[in-house]
Amino acid sequence: MALFYSVTQLEDFAARGGAPLWRQILLASAEESGVTPEQSLEKMNAALDAMLAADAAYDPSQRSHSGLVGGDADKLRRYFESGRSICGEFVGRVLCGAMRMGECNACMHRIVAAPTAGACGVLPAVLLPYAAEHGTPREELIAALYIAAGYGMVIASRASISGAEAGCQAEIGAASAMAAAALVYLHGGSAVQMSDALAIALKNMMGLVCDPVAGLVEVPCVKRNAAGAMNALCAAELALAGVRSRIPADEVIDAMRAVGALMSPLLKETGRGGVAASPTAQRFRSDYFGS
Amino acid sequence: MDLFDLIGPIMVGPSSSHTAGAVRIGLACRRILGEEVAEADITLYGSFAATGRGHGTDRAIIAGLMGMAPDDERVPDSYAEARRRGLLFSFAFGEMPQGHPNTARLVLRGVKGADADIEAVSVGGGRIEIRRIGDMALCFSAEQPTLIIRNEDKPGTVADVSRVLSEEKINIATFQVNRNSRGGTAVMVIECDTPLNDTLLARIRSLPGILRAVYINRE
Numbered sequence: 001m002a003l004f005y006s007v008t009q010l011e012d013f014a015a016r017g018g019a020p021l022w023r024q025i026l027l028a029s030a031e032e033s034g035v036t037p038e039q040s041l042e043k044m045n046a047a048l049d050a051m052l053a054a055d056a057a058y059d060p061s062q063r064s065h066s067g068l069v070g071g072d073a074d075k076l077r078r079y080f081e082s083g084r085s086i087c088g089e090f091v092g093r094v095l096c097g098a099m100r101m102g103e104c105n106a107c108m109h110r111i112v113a114a115p116t117a118g119a120c121g122v123l124p125a126v127l128l129p130y131a132a133e134h135g136t137p138r139e140e141l142i143a144a145l146y147i148a149a150g151y152g153m154v155i156a157s158r159a160s161i162s163g164a165e166a167g168c169q170a171e172i173g174a175a176s177a178m179a180a181a182a183l184v185y186l187h188g189g190s191a192v193q194m195s196d197a198l199a200i201a202l203k204n205m206m207g208l209v210c211d212p213v214a215g216l217v218e219v220p221c222v223k224r225n226a227a228g229a230m231n232a233l234c235a236a237e238l239a240l241a242g243v244r245s246r247i248p249a250d251e252v253i254d255a256m257r258a259v260g261a262l263m264s265p266l267l268k269e270t271g272r273g274g275v276a277a278s279p280t281a282q283r284f285r286s287d288y289f290g291s
Numbered sequence: 292m293d294l295f296d297l298i299g300p301i302m303v304g305p306s307s308s309h310t311a312g313a314v315r316i317g318l319a320c321r322r323i324l325g326e327e328v329a330e331a332d333i334t335l336y337g338s339f340a341a342t343g344r345g346h347g348t349d350r351a352i353i354a355g356l357m358g359m360a361p362d363d364e365r366v367p368d369s370y371a372e373a374r375r376r377g378l379l380f381s382f383a384f385g386e387m388p389q390g391h392p393n394t395a396r397l398v399l400r401g402v403k404g405a406d407a408d409i410e411a412v413s414v415g416g417g418r419i420e421i422r423r424i425g426d427m428a429l430c431f432s433a434e435q436p437t438l439i440i441r442n443e444d445k446p447g448t449v450a451d452v453s454r455v456l457s458e459e460k461i462n463i464a465t466f467q468v469n470r471n472s473r474g475g476t477a478v479m480v481i482e483c484d485t486p487l488n489d490t491l492l493a494r495i496r497s498l499p500g501i502l503r504a505v506y507i508n509r510e
Contacts, residue, residue, distance in 0.1 A: 110304075111304050117311070118305070
């Protein structure tokens with residue numbers, strides 16, 4: 001059994017007091033892995049640095065090997081900077097961040113899988129603009145990453161974080177749920193509200209299939225990072241307002257696993273179902289691999 | 292499961308299985324060979340063959356063979372680095388209907404004349420398994436110091452090996468034993484918590500019934 005196997009267990013950690021929940025996650029996982037708390041913190045700081053570096057290194061002229069991905073984050077940035085957007089600046093920064101990171105990944109740049117490479121844009125897309133907006137100190141961002149990882153481990157152990165095993169709900173869905181819990185933490189919410197945010201985020205993504213065009217982590221993966229980030233904001237806001245998930249988080253995760261098991265293999269990272277099976281995707285596939 | 296499987300690994304994209312896992316396959320095979328790689332003939336199977344080029348699987352394996360890590364930003368340009376170093380390599384694509392979808396076979400020759408024929412798979416999330424070395428079928432991750440022993444299938448051989456390890460204060464993490472047929476030859480795969488030294492390896496190689504011992508250290 002994994003170290004963290006239920007959301008209830010994490011709520012119990014928080015309720016028993018002593019160290020804050022993120023610190024308890026740090027200490028328990030460091031002990032399990034045979035490293036010191038300082039070594040663990042060093043590793044988490046390196047992950048945050050790598051997220052910041054990837055975000056800063058975005059190059060709008062970069063294209064993926066297939067040519068399907070690149071430049072869209074910059075298009076989005078110009079649109080939001082024009083002041084004509086519907087949602088305004090903060091949401092603009094979130095969407096741009098998600099697209100930038102998704103494009104960086106598709107273009108073989110250095111990113112941080114969170115929990116997977118295909119879903120690497122969701123967490124930084126919400127955490128970095130939040131920190132900029134609220135003047136969050138670095139230590140708090142690190143704490144939020146421990147919260148995200150702890151809740152992520154529950155999803156991985158009860159269900160899956162692999163598109164090949166359980167579809168995109170297990171990749172973008174899991175990333176979105178981890179990000180929602182981390183946002184609730186940063187905004188001063190309780191452990192129960194973190195669980196609610198995780199449950200709401202996962203429910204909103206339940207059934208999402210993994211249907212990469214030509215089997216590549218490009219279409220629709222990059223844009224799903226933007227959707228996952230927006231869904232995390234939505235779930236965190238609902239939970240922070242006191243809206244409860246009517247279904248407990250652990251039961252939602254179990255349901256997600258069951259949905260993954262019911263999903264046809266065509267919809268689990270084989271590139272043979274969903275939009276990957278569309279005529280346009282099929283034409284692209286034969287052109288790309290025929291070349 | 293480690294917490295840093297959820298936030299991490301730090302890696303060059305786009306795919307943990309097809310890119311980061313492929314780098315790790317290259318790294319593991321380099322360790323098995325035990326010296327710098329001079330020539331590599333690589334065959335990709337299944338999903339590796341179908342979508343590997345778009346995921347940089349080929350460049351990732353070459354990068355690993357040269358000792359680069361999954362987060363090394365030179366991974367996408369590993370072909371150029373290989374040309375600079377004079378590493379010769381070829382890629383072929385094959386069918387393996389019963390195999391794991393992400394399988395690679397690497398036939399390697401080292402600069403000092405060592406050779407190795409290895410089958411490895413990328414099992415997801417960047418984790419890998421070595422499934423065959425030469426004619427020995429096995430299964431291990433190559434993440435820990437690992438001792439692979441081919442021995443005669445006779446009573447006492449396993450006990451002899453574990454006695455030597457215990458006398459040298461080496462803690463065993465996992466221990467697998469497989470054999471082809473009764474009284475034929477068997478293969479032991481022993482993953483250890485700490486590295487083994489040359490004296491210990493020499494003691495193991497001199498035990499009765501030991502035909503061959505391959506040791507894979509961490510980099």
